[in-house]
Amino acid sequence: MRYSRSFQVFRMIFRERYREPTLELVLPTMLVANIFLNAYYERSGFQLLGIVLAFVPIISVSETLAFAIGFRNIVYVTGDHIYKGGIISFITTPISRSKIFLYIYISDVIIPLIFWLLTTLAYATMAGISIPPLVLLTFIVGYFFSENIIFTLTLTLRSPGIITLASLFVIGGIFIFGGIGLYYLLLKRSIEELYLLSFMNPYLLWIGQAEGGKFMPIIISGITADALIAIALFVSSFMIFRRLEL
Amino acid sequence: MIIAEGLTKSFGDKEVINVTFRVERGSITGFIGPNGAGKTTTIKIIAGLLRKTRGKVEVMGMDPWNNPRIYERMSVIFTTIYHPQEVRVIEYLKDMGKIYGKDPRDLIEEYKLWPHLNKKLSQLSSGLAQRVQLVAALIKEPELIVADEPTANLDPQARLEFYETVKRLHAKGVTFFISSHILSELEKVVTHVIFINQGKITFEGRLNEALNEDEEVIYLLVDNPEKAIKVLGKGEMEGGYIKVRGKVREVVDKLDDAGVTIINLRRSSLDEVFKKFSSV
Amino acid sequence: MKLSGLIIALGIALLSLALTSINATVTLTNTFTNSYSIYIPGTAIGTLQLSQNATNITTYLLVIHNGEREFVKLPATLYLSPGNWTLMPYNETYYQIVNKVENVTEKTNCGNVTVQKVIKVSVENVTNKLTSPVIVKVNIYRMYLVRDPGLIEVIGISTLIIGIALFVVERFHS
Structure with missing residues (x-):
């Protein structure tokens, strides 16, 4: 059977990122790493708080793994190809730059997210834990937000070392200082300012919500802001890639 | 095949090239110039990897920037393989074959790559890597091959093999646009030359036009150099050779008449032309 | 691949x-006077321990589990099965010592005299509002994954x- 040229190029790009034994290691680990969901759920007395805590990035091994794979793909595969010129081989295939960008983006960013979503939903179904869709959406949007920042930095800065440092500072800064700021504002009960910072770390608001607070509108506004920024970054990455000179 | 008219590329405020030239279909055109002259920039614009700042560039009638259609008919070869280095030779060639719907096995056989198919690209020697790159370039059966310093990392044997392949493909109708520093080997295959210096074209034409001048530099190995210099009234020793500027026929006649035996005569080569057009 | x-x-x-499975026992302690609800997922194995600190009180709770109703007298231990558990007070019975004034006829030399005396009497009170909170201990012995x-x-x-x-x-x- 002969596949289209586009599919062949996509296969090349995909294989470059998921060489054996990447999937063999990542998928089962992601699936099993969800045991923290049970553990936190049990400790919280089977309440929302347990689910929310289990979904906080870094605490959630599965989410951290998805993010790390996305990061590795963007910085150390795509970034390295741009830095060392390996991408020339893909650019000089008879398919458009737009499609190449799309395939790279799917392989680098979307596929790790699909792995995470599938394993998490499979685990939640097996464990009989129903996860609120908005909790899932919080991570999905946050994931695109941070990976798109890295993608834009990669296409702009090109050097993997510099991108790693810049990404750590930018994303770490947003989440850590955002978290501290939101915690302070939560204690102050300063609702208007909470709206302003909500995009920086909506998990803190989720914890407040699980503890009986009424922060759902703020959480939704944070997720919306994250999504809008992620879309803007995606569009800018696309524009940079189309004009990328090698 | 390639047309560049007022083709300009600037990085920031600095204009790196401003060139006008034409590459004829069916030619092997040598693109010659010193380091930093703008050869790679020009080739990258032709390959669609850099965007022109101004002017016109056409490859097979199309603007190469963001134009995937030209890659159906054009291959680009660099000094090293620009492909992820963890990939094995067989994967690389099979993938290229699948993209263009061609079976690479005949080419693998022809270029004797069977023993190396399971090696990673990073493990290949320079010569082997260049052979693999050439096979990958040939899979699509291109009409035009653009090569940027393809023999820079190769030993003399591999360089000769490369140019033999170029001759063979040229006979089949493939047009070549090759930049190289190793002019003694390039002059054996090129039909046309384009000289570039400091981002400007200094000469464009057939090889014989470049070499054929009224007065050229001649290197003579004679039995009596002192007498030869006296007879010619000019010339200087360079190693064992007399270096003299003039018309070959006249120089030979003068020496014959004076009874000086010419052991060896070397006419001006691309190296001399290179020096001239590169202001060296 | x-x-x-x-x-x-x-x-x-x-x-x-x-x-x-997670074998570390997790104990969740709560108290209530009105009602208490907890959802137990299918993965949890454990017990529900119900008790009160007051010893002179007899409390009956209405336990609703997945639509089924049952009355339980405290203290009690229930084996948890998956689903929603709701505990509500049904009634509370307690005995109260109250002072009661009674007319007592006493024989004296002058004849019979009726006097009033304060005596302690134990009275049974029944209410559907808890006066003493119920302590709920949810012990999860094992959590399957x-x-x-x-x-x-x-x-x-x-x-x-x-x-x-x-x-x-x-x-x-x-």
Whole structure:
């Protein structure tokens, strides 16, 4: 059977990122790493708080793994190809730059997210834990937000070392200082300012919500802001890639 | 095949090239110039990897920037393989074959790559890597091959093999646009030359036009150099050779008449032309 | 890309999920006077311990579990099964010593005299409002990772077998 040229190029790009034994290691680990969901759920007395805590990035091994794979793909595969010129081989295939960008983006960013979503939903179904869709959406949007920042930095800065440092500072800064700021504002009960910072770390608001607070509108506004920024970054990455000179 | 008219590329405020030239279909055109002259920039614009700042560039009638259609008919070869280095030779060639719907096995056989198919690209020697790159370039059966310093990392044997392949493909109708520093080997295959210096074209034409001048530099190995210099009234020793500027026929006649035996005569080569057009 | 490795790895993962459980006991303590609800997932194994500090009180609770109603006298221990548990006070019975003034006729030399005396009397009170809070201890002895470990075990073993078979086929073909 002969596949289209586009599919062949996509296969090349995909294989470059998921060489054996990447999937063999990542998928089962992601699936099993969800045991923290049970553990936190049990400790919280089977309440929302347990689910929310289990979904906080870094605490959630599965989410951290998805993010790390996305990061590795963007910085150390795509970034390295741009830095060392390996991408020339893909650019000089008879398919458009737009499609190449799309395939790279799917392989680098979307596929790790699909792995995470599938394993998490499979685990939640097996464990009989129903996860609120908005909790899932919080991570999905946050994931695109941070990976798109890295993608834009990669296409702009090109050097993997510099991108790693810049990404750590930018994303770490947003989440850590955002978290501290939101915690302070939560204690102050300063609702208007909470709206302003909500995009920086909506998990803190989720914890407040699980503890009986009424922060759902703020959480939704944070997720919306994250999504809008992620879309803007995606569009800018696309524009940079189309004009990328090698 | 390639047309560049007022083709300009600037990085920031600095204009790196401003060139006008034409590459004829069916030619092997040598693109010659010193380091930093703008050869790679020009080739990258032709390959669609850099965007022109101004002017016109056409490859097979199309603007190469963001134009995937030209890659159906054009291959680009660099000094090293620009492909992820963890990939094995067989994967690389099979993938290229699948993209263009061609079976690479005949080419693998022809270029004797069977023993190396399971090696990673990073493990290949320079010569082997260049052979693999050439096979990958040939899979699509291109009409035009653009090569940027393809023999820079190769030993003399591999360089000769490369140019033999170029001759063979040229006979089949493939047009070549090759930049190289190793002019003694390039002059054996090129039909046309384009000289570039400091981002400007200094000469464009057939090889014989470049070499054929009224007065050229001649290197003579004679039995009596002192007498030869006296007879010619000019010339200087360079190693064992007399270096003299003039018309070959006249120089030979003068020496014959004076009874000086010419052991060896070397006419001006691309190296001399290179020096001239590169202001060296 | 060979699928067998991935399928074998997933099989092992499923099998480990089926065979593993969290055995550290988790105790959640709460008190209530009005009502108490808790959802117990299918993965949790444990008990519900109900008690009161006051010893002179007899309390009956209405326990609603997945629509079924039952009256329970405290103290009580219930084995948890999956679903929603709601505990509500049904009634509380307690005895109260009250002072009662009674007319007592006493014989004196002057004749019979009626005097009033304060005596302590125990009175039974019944109410449907709790006066003393109920202590609820939810003890989770074991938390399975999956709802149906048997089924997941079967799926895991099947996946493993399919993966191994595929591995053999792939080896044979290469």
